[in-house]
Amino acid sequence: MALTDLRCMNSQSTGKNMNWMSARAKGVSASAIREILKVTEKPGVISLAGGLPSPILFPVAQVKSALARLMQAVPEACLQYGPTEGVLELREWVARAHATADHPLSAENVLITTGSQQALDLLGKAFIDPGDRVLLENPTYLGAIQALALYQPKFEVLPECGGRIDVGSLAREGTRAKLAYLIPNFQNPTGRLMDLETREALVQYSREHGLLLVEDDPYGEIQFEAHSLPALRSLCPHQTVYLGSFSKLIAPGLRVGYVVADPAVIRTLTLLKQSADLHTPSLNQRLVLALLEAGVYAQQVEAVRQHYARQCEHMVAAIRECFPAEVRFVAPRGGMFVWCELPTTVNTTELLAETVRHQVAFVPGEYFYVQSPKTNALRLSFATTPPDKIRSAIQVLGRLITQRMVSASSFGWQCEPVTR
Amino acid sequence: MALTDLRCMNSQSTGKNMNWMSARAKGVSASAIREILKVTEKPGVISLAGGLPSPILFPVAQVKSALARLMQAVPEACLQYGPTEGVLELREWVARAHATADHPLSAENVLITTGSQQALDLLGKAFIDPGDRVLLENPTYLGAIQALALYQPKFEVLPECGGRIDVGSLAREGTRAKLAYLIPNFQNPTGRLMDLETREALVQYSREHGLLLVEDDPYGEIQFEAHSLPALRSLCPHQTVYLGSFSKLIAPGLRVGYVVADPAVIRTLTLLKQSADLHTPSLNQRLVLALLEAGVYAQQVEAVRQHYARQCEHMVAAIRECFPAEVRFVAPRGGMFVWCELPTTVNTTELLAETVRHQVAFVPGEYFYVQSPKTNALRLSFATTPPDKIRSAIQVLGRLITQRMVSASSFGWQCEPVTR
Numbered sequence: 001m002a003l004t005d006l007r008c009m010n011s012q013s014t015g016k017n018m019n020w021m022s023a024r025a026k027g028v029s030a031s032a033i034r035e036i037l038k039v040t041e042k043p044g045v046i047s048l049a050g051g052l053p054s055p056i057l058f059p060v061a062q063v064k065s066a067l068a069r070l071m072q073a074v075p076e077a078c079l080q081y082g083p084t085e086g087v088l089e090l091r092e093w094v095a096r097a098h099a100t101a102d103h104p105l106s107a108e109n110v111l112i113t114t115g116s117q118q119a120l121d122l123l124g125k126a127f128i129d130p131g132d133r134v135l136l137e138n139p140t141y142l143g144a145i146q147a148l149a150l151y152q153p154k155f156e157v158l159p160e161c162g163g164r165i166d167v168g169s170l171a172r173e174g175t176r177a178k179l180a181y182l183i184p185n186f187q188n189p190t191g192r193l194m195d196l197e198t199r200e201a202l203v204q205y206s207r208e209h210g211l212l213l214v215e216d217d218p219y220g221e222i223q224f225e226a227h228s229l230p231a232l233r234s235l236c237p238h239q240t241v242y243l244g245s246f247s248k249l250i251a252p253g254l255r256v257g258y259v260v261a262d263p264a265v266i267r268t269l270t271l272l273k274q275s276a277d278l279h280t281p282s283l284n285q286r287l288v289l290a291l292l293e294a295g296v297y298a299q300q301v302e303a304v305r306q307h308y309a310r311q312c313e314h315m316v317a318a319i320r321e322c323f324p325a326e327v328r329f330v331a332p333r334g335g336m337f338v339w340c341e342l343p344t345t346v347n348t349t350e351l352l353a354e355t356v357r358h359q360v361a362f363v364p365g366e367y368f369y370v371q372s373p374k375t376n377a378l379r380l381s382f383a384t385t386p387p388d389k390i391r392s393a394i395q396v397l398g399r400l401i402t403q404r405m406v407s408a409s410s411f412g413w414q415c416e417p418v419t420r
Numbered sequence: 421m422a423l424t425d426l427r428c429m430n431s432q433s434t435g436k437n438m439n440w441m442s443a444r445a446k447g448v449s450a451s452a453i454r455e456i457l458k459v460t461e462k463p464g465v466i467s468l469a470g471g472l473p474s475p476i477l478f479p480v481a482q483v484k485s486a487l488a489r490l491m492q493a494v495p496e497a498c499l500q501y502g503p504t505e506g507v508l509e510l511r512e513w514v515a516r517a518h519a520t521a522d523h524p525l526s527a528e529n530v531l532i533t534t535g536s537q538q539a540l541d542l543l544g545k546a547f548i549d550p551g552d553r554v555l556l557e558n559p560t561y562l563g564a565i566q567a568l569a570l571y572q573p574k575f576e577v578l579p580e581c582g583g584r585i586d587v588g589s590l591a592r593e594g595t596r597a598k599l600a601y602l603i604p605n606f607q608n609p610t611g612r613l614m615d616l617e618t619r620e621a622l623v624q625y626s627r628e629h630g631l632l633l634v635e636d637d638p639y640g641e642i643q644f645e646a647h648s649l650p651a652l653r654s655l656c657p658h659q660t661v662y663l664g665s666f667s668k669l670i671a672p673g674l675r676v677g678y679v680v681a682d683p684a685v686i687r688t689l690t691l692l693k694q695s696a697d698l699h700t701p702s703l704n705q706r707l708v709l710a711l712l713e714a715g716v717y718a719q720q721v722e723a724v725r726q727h728y729a730r731q732c733e734h735m736v737a738a739i740r741e742c743f744p745a746e747v748r749f750v751a752p753r754g755g756m757f758v759w760c761e762l763p764t765t766v767n768t769t770e771l772l773a774e775t776v777r778h779q780v781a782f783v784p785g786e787y788f789y790v791q792s793p794k795t796n797a798l799r800l801s802f803a804t805t806p807p808d809k810i811r812s813a814i815q816v817l818g819r820l821i822t823q824r825m826v827s828a829s830s831f832g833w834q835c836e837p838v839t840r
Binding site for chain 1: 439440441442443444445448449450454472473475478480483484487488491492495496497498499500501502534535537538540541545546547548549552563566567570571598599630632667671672673674675687688691692694695696697698699700701702703704707
């Protein structure tokens with residue numbers, strides 16, 4: 001039999017790919033945001049859409065010299081396989097950073113992950129059986145929705161009142177949820193900061209009902225004014241799985257994140273991580289460790305806070321000036337995003353199609369919801385765009401929003417009464 | 421309510437961790453090999469157990485200068501988020517490397533993964549529903565068994581005859597398997613090379629029965645004598661998912677691997693990878709690309725082949741000299757491992773306990789099986805141990821194997837008749 005006889009024909013197998021797919025994979029579709037971001041990456045477009053940290057904050061010189069030092073001092077440790085748990089000294093640094101007087105931590109409490117996105121996948125694997133109920137803020141981080149959805153949970157939405165999670169209502173209505181996924185600090189996409197009362201009530205509820213709290217905290221350090229709100233983890237260490245990341249403070253392209261949790265949880269996640277990618281790249285972990293040891297982290301926290309605070313100020317000022325008074329938003333106290341709710345007559349996905357023609361992009365809010373999406377919301381990132389471009393983009397947006405509102409009301413539609 | 425009131429007590433939640441676990445996670449246990457490797461990492465132990473590539477082959481100087489160049493020329497590209505599919509130029513390099521005259525490839529056929537271990541996890545996610553049948557060689561790579569097992573397939577074992585996969589028997593007996601996982605080149609753990617006839621028969625069978633072939637090929641380039649055996653992928657490109665890796669040729673600590681498959685498969689795997697870790701670290705992909713562009717890959721292939729061929733020769737010579745004639749093995753033609761089958765009276769897990777006391781370690785064969793494990797087999801790695809230590813280790817092993825055989829026969833047990 002000749003080799004050529006064995007070769008499959010193009011026409012033969014294209015359709016088969018789908019037959020092989022798991023039910024899980026058939027349910028996965030291209031993220032709408034991904035498609036949107038592709039459009040917004042066109043040259044000339046001012047994009048307030050992306051979630052990228054500002055590259056001008058990357059500690060390039062320090063990375064360069066740290067890499068040179070590492071390749072001189074410990075090349076083998078950077079290039080060889082390493083333990084699944086992560087580099088011991090890095091785990092110890094994380095443990096020290098998150099320990100409190102009442103709850104000391106050790107490396108046993110820490111797993112290094114390939115970005116905190118990986119932690120979300122491992123948590124889905126570890127905790128979610130099909131049909132398990134998972135509580136989410138609505139809207140929330142799309143990457144978490146997608147990662148957890150693969151394990152086929154039933155999503156439930158945390159009740160809200162006045163823009164805050166309403167734990168009283170949760171307690172009255174009850175839930176059979178096993179875990180709650182939360183971003184207490186400068187949430188993506190809403191930018192909101194969970195207040196102390198809500199944190200305490202959530203922890204109290206979780207303790208009483210055995211609810212596991214997943215606390216995703218990529219933005220916690222990016223606070224524009226000092227606050228002393230405790231991490232859920234520090235309030236309830238044995239029932240919280242905390243996800244941290246060096247992406248926003250050092251550099252996302254290194255893909256180094258971590259989980260802080262009880263040792264038993266860490267052991268399970270470690271076994272699952274072993275199957276997922278053996279370990280997070282040794283080079284990247286050593287690099288982050290070298291930067292931490294050189295004091296770069298503290299410098300970065302300071303630089304990132306100052307820069308993003310200024311960026312945010314520019315955006316908020318421009319919004320106040322250029323957006324119609326009917327647009328509701330809360331000036332963020334940290335993070336990377338401003339969330340706006342427009343009159344309900346304005347569909348922000350339609351608005352985007354128009355603003356892109358005027359070279360301005362954002363993310364329509366509806367893609368961040370697991371249910372009852374608001375079609376009149378939008379997320380703006382102030383992280384990477386220079387102030388003058390933020391201003392021009394907000395001007396364009398303001399003009400087009402106003403036009404749509406006028407056009408809607410001239411067709412006889414009624415704007416919902418809103419307050420600023 | 422005071423914060424201290426909210427703090428969970430240690431005693432309260434330790435047991436709850438297990439209640440939260442998914443059925444999937446409850447089924448995962450610490451890998452026996454991992455535990456074994458911990459024992460064998462004690463100072464003074466000559467370990468033939470690990471699967472680590474030799475660090476003396478790492479291209480340290482080239483990595484060092486490539487990193488310096490990258491941080492000078494494209495620091496932002498190395499440190500910023502990147503596309504989930506991987507860096508375009510790296511995907512194009514892989515496509516060129518694996519294209520054939522009959523089957524050209526483009527970047528659309530390639531996904532960069534965080535080591536090829538990640539590809540195994542993504543394939544499980546993409547293709548395996550609970551109860552789906554998956555064909556495996558028995559024994560096979562433990563990391564594949566563990567990664568795929570998380571998706572709850574039913575494993576079936578490929579029939580064998582005379583140490584080769586018996587496709588005739590597979591065809592006669594039939595299988596409802598959806599995919600087959602194979603390591604055709606210098607398999608882990610057996611070191612065997614699949615012959616042309618078996619490759620052709622497997623591909624023919626797969627075409628007729630719609631079986632998806634997963635071809636894991638970390639060792640394909642580590643061949644000690646040139647051979648021209650075609651990849652399954654080249655024989656049946658539309659029905660094969662090919663997994664490649666830079667771990668054994670450049671450095672495993674970078675965690676850069678890749679998948680070559682039909683674009684439809686790549687698109688699905690890309691969506692799943694997005695949830696798994698967003699993308700493989702930008703720095704690591706750029707580094708591998710820079711090394712490829714500097715011609716380091718071809719140099720490495722040559723150096724790795726020569727070095728491992730010599731190492732293998734030393735080990736095979738020592739085995740021929742020091743092991744009792746009853747031990748069966750085939751001298752490998754590539755890869756990193758020698759597989760030995762001892763008389764059935766010798767249990768190699770028990771043997772290991774004894775050899776470790778004599779400062780020598782290996783991996784007992786039984787851990788590589790999904791069913792009917794051979795308790796009398798062992799895997800030896802010749803990759804990292806210097807020749808004189810290989811020799812002393814094999815001497816110790818030979819002595820202790822002989823003692824066990826003698827002791828077994830003096831107790832009246834019968835050795836199975838074996839041929840060398």
